[in-house]
Amino acid sequence: MGNNPDTGKFKFPLDLGAPVGSLEGRSPAVDNGLDIPDPSRYYSREFMEKEWQHLWPRVWLIAAVTADIREPGDFTVFEHGHEEFIVVRQDDGSIKAFYNVCSHRGNRVCQVDRGTASSFTCAFHSWEFGCNGTLNKIVDEETFNKKLVGHRPGLTEVRCETLAGIVFINMDGNAPPLKEWMGLPEGYLEAYDIENMNLVRHTRSEWKSNWKTGVDTFYESYHLPHVHPQTQGAIEEFSQIDLYKNGFGRMIMWFGIKSHRHPVEHERDLDEGVKVMLRDAGIDLATYSGTVADTRRDIQIAKRERAKRLGLSNYERLTDGQLSDGWITGLFPNVQIGMHAEGIFIMRFVPHPTDPDRFFYDNMLLYRHVDDPNYAVPAWMAMPDGIDVTGETRPDIERWSADESPGIGPVLIQDYDLVAHVQRGIKSRGFKGPLWGDQEARVRHFHREVDRYIKGEIPPANATEGTDR
Amino acid sequence: MTVGRVKVAALDDVPMNGNKAFKINGRSILLCKSDAGVFALENRCSHMFAELEGGRVRGAYLFCPKHSVRFDMRTGASGGTLTKVPLQTFAVTVAADGNIEIDWPE
Numbered sequence: 001m002g003n004n005p006d007t008g009k010f011k012f013p014l015d016l017g018a019p020v021g022s023l024e025g026r027s028p029a030v031d032n033g034l035d036i037p038d039p040s041r042y043y044s045r046e047f048m049e050k051e052w053q054h055l056w057p058r059v060w061l062i063a064a065v066t067a068d069i070r071e072p073g074d075f076t077v078f079e080h081g082h083e084e085f086i087v088v089r090q091d092d093g094s095i096k097a098f099y100n101v102c103s104h105r106g107n108r109v110c111q112v113d114r115g116t117a118s119s120f121t122c123a124f125h126s127w128e129f130g131c132n133g134t135l136n137k138i139v140d141e142e143t144f145n146k147k148l149v150g151h152r153p154g155l156t157e158v159r160c161e162t163l164a165g166i167v168f169i170n171m172d173g174n175a176p177p178l179k180e181w182m183g184l185p186e187g188y189l190e191a192y193d194i195e196n197m198n199l200v201r202h203t204r205s206e207w208k209s210n211w212k213t214g215v216d217t218f219y220e221s222y223h224l225p226h227v228h229p230q231t232q233g234a235i236e237e238f239s240q241i242d243l244y245k246n247g248f249g250r251m252i253m254w255f256g257i258k259s260h261r262h263p264v265e266h267e268r269d270l271d272e273g274v275k276v277m278l279r280d281a282g283i284d285l286a287t288y289s290g291t292v293a294d295t296r297r298d299i300q301i302a303k304r305e306r307a308k309r310l311g312l313s314n315y316e317r318l319t320d321g322q323l324s325d326g327w328i329t330g331l332f333p334n335v336q337i338g339m340h341a342e343g344i345f346i347m348r349f350v351p352h353p354t355d356p357d358r359f360f361y362d363n364m365l366l367y368r369h370v371d372d373p374n375y376a377v378p379a380w381m382a383m384p385d386g387i388d389v390t391g392e393t394r395p396d397i398e399r400w401s402a403d404e405s406p407g408i409g410p411v412l413i414q415d416y417d418l419v420a421h422v423q424r425g426i427k428s429r430g431f432k433g434p435l436w437g438d439q440e441a442r443v444r445h446f447h448r449e450v451d452r453y454i455k456g457e458i459p460p461a462n463a464t465e466g467t468d469r
Numbered sequence: 470m471t472v473g474r475v476k477v478a479a480l481d482d483v484p485m486n487g488n489k490a491f492k493i494n495g496r497s498i499l500l501c502k503s504d505a506g507v508f509a510l511e512n513r514c515s516h517m518f519a520e521l522e523g524g525r526v527r528g529a530y531l532f533c534p535k536h537s538v539r540f541d542m543r544t545g546a547s548g549g550t551l552t553k554v555p556l557q558t559f560a561v562t563v564a565a566d567g568n569i570e571i572d573w574p575e
Contacts, residue, residue, distance in 0.1 A: 073525065110536075111549075111550075112536070112550075112551065115525075116525045116527055116532055116537075117525060117532060117537050118523075118525065119534070121534075123536055396549070
């Protein structure tokens with residue numbers, strides 16, 4: 001079995017040769033020029049303010065996953081910079097989102113991360129709001145002039161739409177509908193059956209850089225051999241890079257194969273990381289006879305057969321490549337999703353409320369539980385021992401402040417350490433701006449789209465209620 | 470005051486995935502019932518002292534109806550950051566006659 005190419009012939013860009021127009025196919029070429037942006041975008045308060053004027057209020061942001069709000073009254077709070085939103089499942093099954101702000105004095109109405117409720121009571125003066133945002137009760141209402149409260153000021157609603165088990169909000173009343181704005185090809189997210197996954201781990205750590213420094217790091221695999229050398233035995237860093245509309249992008253990374261840079265001593269020179277991936281696919285290493293050229297393909301075959309045996313119908317929508325590889329998917333502006341057949345990582349690069357030199361790295365791991373002894377969370381996902389992956393328990397968010405080393409696994413820690421140094425260097429008088437190469441095309445594509453908003457190339461929408469700061 | 474095992478209510482008096490408060494020895498005790506079992510806790514949130522009766526029950530967890538603080542009904546432990554003070558819990562026995570009894574400490 002096995003048809004992996006000779007790793008010695010690898011060249012960038014990786015081209016899987018999938019049909020153009022298919023989900024796996026290469027996107028049409030995009031010319032984003034060779035501009036070198038001023039590095040102040042990474043640290044100046046002026047640029048941060050511009051983002052809050054022209055970018056954040058106008059784009060669709062991932063606010064929640066439906067797995068967290070399955071029943072009426074289930075809610076979760078989404079924090080983004082200085083803004084917070086309550087996302088609530090309604091009695092009719094729809095989902096609404098509101099600014100987490102009491103209409104009386106501005107207090108945060110909800111001060112927990114998530115839960116289930118019949119109503120929300122502000123902790124300041126106990127004004128009560130329904131899950132649909134209506135103002136249910138004003139304590140001592142007779143002491144308020146009707147001119148102030150006669151219009152029954154409820155929670156301020158924001159637009160909320162759902163796609164493939166992911167809930168998005170948009171502060172701009174005039175933004176295009178989510179599906180129209182979504183840069184990913186139709187059916188891309190849906191193929192992974194995210195609705196049937198459970199959120200099994202949620203971490204949020206404060207990193208010492210601008211949110212865009214974080215995005216830049218995760219939007220390319222060029223740094224892999226240098227920052228994450230331990231991955232070289234099991235992941236190829238030359239990716240297929242696809243640039244989609246509206247700043248979206250994707251890189252397909254081959255898993256289960258040695259990097260083309262990695263030495264191969266002999267044909268059975270299997271890396272420990274590859275062995276882990278073979279085992280994750282249900283392959284018995286004691287009897288496995290494949291060579292270094294077979295591993296990725298054998299992982300695909302084993303997972304395909306296992307899915308058939310277990311009746312995992314969504315695998316029929318996934319290509320063989322999706323069973324082994326990482327489809328590392330960027331949702332403009334601040335999300336990257338590591339998409340895998342067993343589960344997905346939704347990584348949000350959340351701007352700090354006040355400090356352009358900080359952001360929050362928010363990582364939600366969703367996993368589709370299959371009750372079978374031959375099926376488990378892939379070991380490379382670095383799940384700590386003892387975590388319930390059945391979906392019975394929705395874990396609390398694990399939080400780390402900027403000066404604590406977050407418990408996010410050895411690979412992500414390397415990124416955490418890296419970005420602080422990059423952020424400091426970017427601010428040096430000696431740095432003239434980033435020089436992005438072809439392997440960093442997604443980074444350039446992302447910044448080009450940021451600039452379209454900041455420079456007003458996208459006509460500003462009319463402000464609507466609740467969209468102003 | 471009655472100590473030791475105290476009868477509180479009939480099992481059917483407490484709605485499934487819900488709760489109901491009863492006065493025992495001058496204190497309000499909340500009985501909760503879910504697929505995780507039957508639980509008895511003090512009917513006062515340790516955050517802002519709201520009554521917990523009417524709060525939603527989901528599995529082993531009770532949510533305060535005011536500010537949504539989550540309590541583990543098995544231990545009384547709170548989740549989140551609003552309070553770290555656990556609720557007092559009482560050991561529950563469902564007697565053969567279908568009554569819910571709790572152990573009242575001396």
